[in-house]
Amino acid sequence: MMEWQAVSSSNVAEIGYDKETNTLGLRFKNNSEYHYPNVPESVFTELQQADSIGKYVNSNIKYTYSFRKVR
Numbered sequence: 001m002m003e004w005q006a007v008s009s010s011n012v013a014e015i016g017y018d019k020e021t022n023t024l025g026l027r028f029k030n031n032s033e034y035h036y037p038n039v040p041e042s043v044f045t046e047l048q049q050a051d052s053i054g055k056y057v058n059s060n061i062k063y064t065y066s067f068r069k070v071r
């Protein structure tokens with residue numbers, strides 16, 4: 001089950017992670033939601049600690065992992 005947490009970002013509202021499926025979730029302020037399967041938990045931890053959530057997503061997730069749009 002995805003556990004969500006609010007973040008301070010101009011575009012991202014919440015980030016989440018499902019440890020059972022290694023799925024990273026991103027919820028954006030425009031109400032879209034994306035799930036990225038097969039993301040190591042270490043990447044989620046780095047995302048949580050990033051100075052800029054948006055920059056981390058663009059540099060380390062967006063073009064690295066496949067995704068599916070949930071909404």
